[in-house]
Amino acid sequence: MVNVDTARFLQDLYELRKIGAFKTGAHRPTYSQQDMESRRWLKTKMEEAGLEATIDGIGNVFGRHKGAGPHVLAGSHIETQNEAGWLDGALGVVSALHLARAGLPVDVCAFADEEGHFSGGFIGSRSIIGDFSEADMDASTNRYDGTPLRTALTAAGLEGIPRLQIDPARYKGFFEMHIEQGTQLENAGLQIGVVTGIVAIWQWQLRIAGQQDHAGGTTMAERRDAGLTAVRLLAAIDADFPRICGERSTWTTGNIELSPGAASIIPGRAEVLFQFRDVSMLKLQEMEAALRRLVQESNRRERCHTELIEVHKATPALCDPGTMRALEGAAEALAPGKWQSMPSGAGHDAQNIAKVLPVSMLFVPSIGGISHHWAENTRDEDLEMGMRVLAEGVERYLAGSN
Amino acid sequence: MVNVDTARFLQDLYELRKIGAFKTGAHRPTYSQQDMESRRWLKTKMEEAGLEATIDGIGNVFGRHKGAGPHVLAGSHIETQNEAGWLDGALGVVSALHLARAGLPVDVCAFADEEGHFSGGFIGSRSIIGDFSEADMDASTNRYDGTPLRTALTAAGLEGIPRLQIDPARYKGFFEMHIEQGTQLENAGLQIGVVTGIVAIWQWQLRIAGQQDHAGGTTMAERRDAGLTAVRLLAAIDADFPRICGERSTWTTGNIELSPGAASIIPGRAEVLFQFRDVSMLKLQEMEAALRRLVQESNRRERCHTELIEVHKATPALCDPGTMRALEGAAEALAPGKWQSMPSGAGHDAQNIAKVLPVSMLFVPSIGGISHHWAENTRDEDLEMGMRVLAEGVERYLAGSN
Incomplete structure (x- = not known):
């Protein structure tokens, strides 16, 4: 069984929370000073974990595993809604980082602007699968103040940097951990949700x-x-x-x-x-x-x-039966009787990656279901359990025992 | 039968329309330059008609008949909604002026701010019946830009001028002609509405x-x-x-x-x-x-x-049976079969005057029911018929044949 340092995992989440801290949450709008600071922080963390790290021309922070495959891709987003929670997106990114840190052959990505500060929607995960053209970039503007996307990228120092695209052949699948943003798990007294699909x-x-x-x-x-x-x-x-x-x-x-x-x-x-x-x-x-x-x-x-x-x-994104089986097995092993299968009612980067790779998602409970608000939170033991189930699931999936 | 110069009545309406003209309507917000110009125009017209005219400390323009009674009071308001019609209010004021001009013992009043540019509501007709205190004046502000009422009065040159109050004992009743602001008369092919009461x-x-x-x-x-x-x-x-x-x-x-x-x-x-x-x-x-x-x-x-x-x-204001009978008789004499009784769905100064005097109102059709818009209009022959029925009704009422 893979060994994850869950204390260090929590410590990294706490560290990230301080960048753009707002009350108990965070305020890191896409390409803002705080957001770019968090992207540079992540790049350094990736390098410390032995990954080859870059920030690409749309702001995607990508950490490439240097060793042999088969690989999986994992991640989420690092910017936040305005004055929002500390875990939405950050949890998926930091957990992916700790998969790599635990020695798993994982590429880690923070996809830019999942939160949609700029028009177009999911521009980071769309860009990385080749679904966001130069014309799309020309058309995109900030939905709060109208700033053109290109102007914002220039101000963030990203002008002229190439945009990365993933090669699907490199990966066996994609994993994203996320907070539930609802009360299903909490009300049922459960710790883990294995996502069956992302609603459209x-x-x-x-x-x-x-x-x-x-x-x-x-x-x-x-x-x-x-x-x-x-x-x-x-x-x-x-x-x-x-x-x-x-x-x-x-x-x-x-x-x-x-x-x-x-x-x-x-x-x-x-x-x-x-x-x-x-x-x-x-x-x-x-x-x-x-x-x-x-x-x-x-x-x-x-x-x-x-x-x-x-x-x-939109088109619903169904999770892959193989990745789901791996996560279900891991959940039953580590949290027997404390998990369920469930759809995701909210949109996630995984729905775009699903167009080129088998994907899966793992949910941990949101206290009171609060989301998109600085009071958003999850108990430490649920965060740790999520991290462990994710790592175990990825290991099982890579071992092909599914 | 009293003789009204309806051509001159229309001419006065057209003249007033030019003050603050907006497209085919008028823009005379209460105490604006255009509004004060219309009040001074009215005062001059009242003097030409042999009335003793004043503009009081709230902007009410009052023309007092110099001869013996019994008197009636007649009028409406002269300011407009923003970029609104030329007849709403103006019709009641100019028709009252022409009652006096025709030799009837009528006091004429343009009550300030029926249109409610200032908070409190109906401040002119409330002031003249003693229902608008100094404290009410202190509290009232412009609902569009927040200007205090007293600041607006000072800017309009009305500061320190006493506010008039009517002596109910002087009057047998109050008359107000107005556009219908609906399509009841037009749809029924009628020219005159004798108002039964003003809805609350x-x-x-x-x-x-x-x-x-x-x-x-x-x-x-x-x-x-x-x-x-x-x-x-x-x-x-x-x-x-x-x-x-x-x-x-x-x-x-x-x-x-x-x-x-x-x-x-x-x-x-x-x-x-x-x-x-x-x-x-x-x-x-x-x-x-x-x-x-x-x-x-x-x-x-x-x-x-x-x-x-x-x-x-609010409390509904019922029209007085005596005044109504006088107007009904006049309508049947001058426009047989072309009138009906009907309530007023909109509020009017008459509802305040009703607290101290018997009141009545007369409606003429609104083309297409349009109101509070510069396109508001009424056919000239309907305006003239309204003026003639009003004069005949006031004469009948004063003669006591009701």
Whole structure:
């Protein structure tokens, strides 16, 4: 059994937490001074672990194992959401580093901007599989302040540095450890989740056109109230989706905007952000069909027309049965009865790597399910258990006993 | 029958439209340069009509008839909403001026800030009945830029000028002509509306507390989605209110705000602006009881608690049967079959004057129901008919033939 120094693993996580510390969390927006400091910190750590380390032209920090294969790739991201948690991303990167430190033939990568500070999405893991073109780079801007990606890269000292691409032939698979960002494990009293797949998000906008009018002068019978059509349609979705959804499907109305949004004015326009997620392509297609039927029915009954706009439709990334078996075996060996299989409701870099390699993910519990907030946390013993199960799983996978 | 020079009446309206002209409408925010210019223009017009004219310390422009009574008071407001119409308010002021010009014993008033550029609401008509204290003046600020009312009055040259109060004993009643701000008259092919009362607005806020969570990591069964509770409650209101509402009740959800309002975050908080209006106090009370029952039921069923917050509850102002009979008689004489009785869905200065005098209002059609927009308009023949019915009604009322 591979030997991991879990104390040193925790110590490295604590050290990284200090870079851009914010309350008990961290603030390291992509390409910020703090973020670049953390990337240089990681490069040094990789070198100490005997890896050949580089920071590439998109900010990916890559540590290449110098020895013979078969290799696996492991990692996650190192930047954070604004004023967010210390483990989201960092856990996957530091655990990957400690796989290498424990002597496993592992290349380690921190993929740039998983958190999406720049438009395009997952630009680091897309770049490394050759799915982020120069034109994509030209088009990408910071979603908070509009800074072009190229300007930010120049300011971070990354201009002109080549971007790395991985050779899938080098790897047997990819591993990413991450916090759960939910309460499934905690509520069930478990320590480990072996991820079956990463759900795809199908994001929609509902745009409803009514007639803006004075709320006093316009009788109920005359109105074309866009807000009310939105409410009735969303209530219909709420009533109907449970009939067609899967066991772990989710659907969410994140925003409703009524225009002009004043107390005494009948809304002339409503815009709704609606999404659903599932790990099954078939289920996603069924939910789309249900949504289209509901919008069609709304347009038959209502005075205000609803336009259904597709914002984006991703493909679910299924985890590889072989990597899953290795992790399940490791979990049962080290934490018997304290683990479960589960889908990931959130997106991760692994979903891009899955396009070229077998991937797997391991979850550890999030205290109270808190995520994308500085209060995010996980118990030390769960972090250590995750590290040990990951190392054992990678060793089993490389040994081919799966 | 009293003789009104309707050509000159229209000419005065056109002249006033030029002050702060905006496209085909007008932009005269309260106490702005354009607004003060219109007040001085009105004062001169009042003097030309033989009235004793003053601008008081809140900006009310008052023209006092010099002859013997019994008198009536007539008027409306002269400032406009931003970039709004040329007739809203102006019509009631200029028509009142022409009552005096036609020789009727009428005091004319343009009440300051009916449009509510300053907080407090209806500060001119409240001041003139003694319902706007010095402390109220201290507290009032511009709702767009925060300027204190007193600072604005000083800038407008009104500081230190006494505020007028009317003596109710001087008047037999109050008359206000106004555009309908709806499409009832237009749709029915009518020229005149005799107003039965001014609805009261009961304005509420619904504040719903849920739990903000990641839309991927949190299963449907774990969620406390404040937005969904809002949607279900508003759908229940939509289903139940038609069972208890009156013939001309209105209810409106003007705004729904979900926090944080992002595509992938379950809303932790929802705030809804909800109001209803009616001219009957009993009906208003029934609607409040229904709303309270629906919120109570929501709180029984839902995981997110809804707090019902009363923002304001006004009292409906019923028009005086005597003044109404005079206007109805005049309407039937001059526009037989072309008028109807109807409530006013919008608020007007008359609702404050109703606290001390018998009041009545006369509506003329709004083309397309457009209001609070520069495109607001009324056909010249409808304006002239309104002026003639108003004058005839005031004459009949003063003659006591009601």
